[in-house]
Amino acid sequence: MSAAALRAEVRAQLDEWRAAGIFTPRSDSWLVGYDEDFSRRLGARGWIGLTWSPEYGGHGRGFVDRFVLTEELLRAGAPVAAHWIADRQIGPAIARLGTGALRRELLPAIAAGEARFCLGMSEPDAGSDLASVRTRARRVDGGWLLAGQKVWSSNAHRATHAYVLARTSDGERRHDGLSEFVLDVTAPGVTVRRIPDLRGPGHFCEIFLDDAFVPDAWVLGGIGAGWAQVTEQLAFERGGPERVLSTYPLLRRLLDTAAGPVGRVGELVARLVALRRLAWQVAVRMDAGEAPVAAAATLKLLGNRFEVDVIEAARETLPSDEDLRAALDDAVLAAPGFSLRGGTTEVLSVVVGREAMREAR
Amino acid sequence: MRAVAEAAVQVLSAQVAAYRDDPAAEMAAMWRTTGEQGWHLLAVPETAGGMGGDLADLAAVVRAVSAAGLSAPLPELHAGLFGMLAAGLDPAAALDGRIGVALPRGAEIAVPWGRHLDAAVLAGTTLPCADLRPAVNLAHEPVDTLAGAAAGTTPDPVVNRWRILHAARLVGAAEGAARRTAAYAATREQFGRPIARFQAVAALVAEAHAQAVLAAAALDAALVAADDDPVTVPAGLATAARAAGVVARCAHQVHGAIGVTRELGLERLTRRLWAWRDLPTEHELEAGIGRAVRAGGEPLAWSAGPEFDVGSSG
Numbered sequence: 013m014s015a016a017a018l019r020a021e022v023r024a025q026l027d028e029w030r031a032a033g034i035f036t037p038r039s040d041s042w043l044v045g046y047d048e049d050f051s052r053r054l055g056a057r058g059w060i061g062l063t064w065s066p067e068y069g070g071h072g073r074g075f076v077d078r079f080v081l082t083e084e085l086l087r088a089g090a091p092v093a094a095h096w097i098a099d100r101q102i103g104p105a106i107a108r109l110g111t112g113a114l115r116r117e118l119l120p121a122i123a124a125g126e127a128r129f130c131l132g133m134s135e136p137d138a139g140s141d142l143a144s145v146r147t148r149a150r151r152v153d154g155g156w157l158l159a160g161q162k163v164w165s166s167n168a169h170r171a172t173h174a175y176v177l178a179r180t181s182d183g184e185r186r187h188d189g190l191s192e193f194v195l196d197v198t199a200p201g202v203t204v205r206r207i208p209d210l211r212g213p214g215h216f217c218e219i220f221l222d223d224a225f226v227p228d229a230w231v232l233g234g235i236g237a238g239w240a241q242v243t244e245q246l247a248f249e250r251g252g253p254e255r256v257l258s259t260y261p262l263l264r265r266l267l268d269t270a271a272g273p274v275g276r277v278g279e280l281v282a283r284l285v286a287l288r289r290l291a292w293q294v295a296v297r298m299d300a301g302e303a304p305v306a307a308a309a310t311l312k313l314l315g316n317r318f319e320v321d322v323i324e325a326a327r328e329t330l331p332s333d334e335d336l337r338a339a340l341d342d343a344v345l346a347a348p349g350f351s352l353r354g355g356t357t358e359v360l361s362v363v364v365g366r367e368a369m370r371e372a373r
Numbered sequence: 374m375r376a377v378a379e380a381a382v383q384v385l386s387a388q389v390a391a392y393r394d395d396p397a398a399e400m401a402a403m404w405r406t407t408g409e410q411g412w413h414l415l416a417v418p419e420t421a422g423g424m425g426g427d428l429a430d431l432a433a434v435v436r437a438v439s440a441a442g443l444s445a446p447l448p449e450l451h452a453g454l455f456g457m458l459a460a461g462l463d464p465a466a467a468l469d470g471r472i473g474v475a476l477p478r479g480a481e482i483a484v485p486w487g488r489h490l491d492a493a494v495l496a497g498t499t500l501p502c503a504d505l506r507p508a509v510n511l512a513h514e515p516v517d518t519l520a521g522a523a524a525g526t527t528p529d530p531v532v533n534r535w536r537i538l539h540a541a542r543l544v545g546a547a548e549g550a551a552r553r554t555a556a557y558a559a560t561r562e563q564f565g566r567p568i569a570r571f572q573a574v575a576a577l578v579a580e581a582h583a584q585a586v587l588a589a590a591a592l593d594a595a596l597v598a599a600d601d602d603p604v605t606v607p608a609g610l611a612t613a614a615r616a617a618g619v620v621a622r623c624a625h626q627v628h629g630a631i632g633v634t635r636e637l638g639l640e641r642l643t644r645r646l647w648a649w650r651d652l653p654t655e656h657e658l659e660a661g662i663g664r665a666v667r668a669g670g671e672p673l674a675w676s677a678g679p680e681f682d683v684g685s686s687g
Binding site: 087264267268270272273274275276277278279281282283284285286287288289290293307310313314358360361362363364365366367368369371372373 | 551552553554555556558559569572575576578579580581582583586587588590591593594604605607608609611612615655656658659660661662663664666667670671674675
């Protein structure tokens with residue numbers, strides 16, 4: 013099936029589900045649109061783990077196909093948060109680096125929408141500076157014991173598994189000695205606490221690790237190779253259309269109402285075309301086996317700006333209809349996170365500047 | 374195509390050196406050389422007297438030429454030839470580089486490089502290039518005008534052709550200026566270190582680079598759009614025009630006072646960015662896109678996206 017056919021199929025299915033009241037579109041649906049049943053529905057249609065091998069419940073398709081699928085999901089504002097992290101980055105990391113046992117156990121479960129991942133990267137003293145993580149992994153018979161504290165782990169309270177970056181040794185450089193683990197969050201020694209945010213209960217959580225056990229088979233890649241591995245993950249984490257389309261459901265309403273100054277709308281649509289092409293280029297490069305980290309950073313830098321500019325345009329033009337007002341408010345409260353999660357604008361700017369100088373040499 | 378692009382840059386650069394301090398003579402030489410070399414015949418089928426190749430090949434040449442801070446009427450001569458062929462008119466003069474393109478703008482019609490041409494294509498017919506009101510843009514290039522607005526089909530495939538290549542022109546200059554800016558920030562020292570080490574400066578370098586990347590993606594999308602596309606092609610040029618302004622501003626801010634000197638040569642890029650982004654401005658293009666989307670609704674805006682399926686798995 014071509015990507016165009018896939019796009020048409022996804023679009024038709026989402027239209028149908030939306031009409032049947034199975035979901036209600038909203039902005040930022042890939043983070044706050046949490047619906048386990050919806051994830052299972054997508055899993056049943058074969059729309060989770062699209063790029064993975066059929067051997068592990070995937071469909072062996074390319075990143076361009078996944079790009080098309082995720083674009084349509086985001087356009088529809090569909091509730092995809094429950095499986096998003098696993099589908100986007102941890103599943104691919106397991107497929108790339110995981111042991112046979114880990115792949116067999118988790119990839120089919122993720123693809124079915126049953127296994128749900130949260131990220132255990134940030135810590136109280138390791139935000140943008142990820143290499144300063146202090147969570148430790150101590151060697152024991154048959155595996156590792158994790159001890160420390162993770163924070164800003166979205167939807168951890170409803171996840172089945174966590175990805176954890178931890179220190180396995182103290183190298184000469186602080187980028188050495190980091191390793192990646194997959195953790196069963198129901199294991200003894202794991203405590204998850206929610207962090208209320210400006211919207212209420214919110215999605216943020218902190219994870220306390222008190223000698224939580226991870227078997228050897230659940231280590232991702234090489235012990236001590238965590239930094240290089242997590243850096244590669246960034247292309248997956250930053251380079252997708254969700255860095256452009258978080259507020260697309262709001263823009264869609266704006267375009268449907270045919271309101272607003274034509275110039276402002278035209279500018280947004282023009283930029284949207286360019287940003288979508290940029291995201292497509294990232295997917296093409298991933299299909300070619302690259303990890304286009306700098307291009308992904310550029311996309312996120314520009315895409316986050318677009319997401320916020322959609323809100324500003326909507327503020328200028330939307331009528332004072334109650335329903336539209338609610339959609340706008342929802343986007344306003346989500347917006348502070350856009351340019352923080354997955355790398356702050358300031359950090360990305362350094363990455364992009366460095367790339368510019370590398371290319372200019 | 375790399376060889377053609379390199380040759381074009383080399384040949385045109387040699388001409389520029391001969392006409393220093395005489396912009397009008399320089400531009401006449403640029404037009405003459407372009408026509409003689411026949412680079413505008415790229416992306417024209419051999420059966421029609423062209424050199425074969427596709428529009429992306431020609432865009433790559435345009436991009437390289439403008440990245441080097443050079444002017445060449447490649448978009449005009451190509452669109453002129455394309456227009457003559459599309460209208461079933463005798464292409465002989467266009468093959469020789471004597472037919473350009475007419476761009477309606479409010480109460481007048483702009484004919485870039487018009488003074489050197491026999492005629493310009495407008496809505497399937499030709500306008501003789503006599504009695505033009507002479508004008509030059511900020512880059513010293515001729516952009517002559519005729520009185521009178523003309524009704525044509527919208528969107529016009531000939532104008533779209535020109536827009537794509539004009540966007541390529543802007544992308545090339547934006548890339549050239551962004552590259553120079555990054556290289557300068559990495560080597561220029563103040564307070565005992567390269568200025569790129571200051572994050573505020575690095576942010577300007579990043580912004581210039583990111584805008585050039587975005588403009589290139591917009592061009593990439595426009596290159597695979599349909600001839601009569603109403604959104605993706607104007608979007609490509611609008612995005613390139615917006616990027617042009619940002620890149621020029623960042624480039625001059627990072628370079629400091631030396632950046633405005635003729636000796637440094639950055640102005641060969643930034644003057645062009647400022648000139649080219651004005652015909653048409655992003656504001657004109659965006660209003661057109663907004664009107665098209667208002668008529669076509671969200672599905673048009675979404676489907677007007679790039680041809681994602683080109684080259685993907687079948």
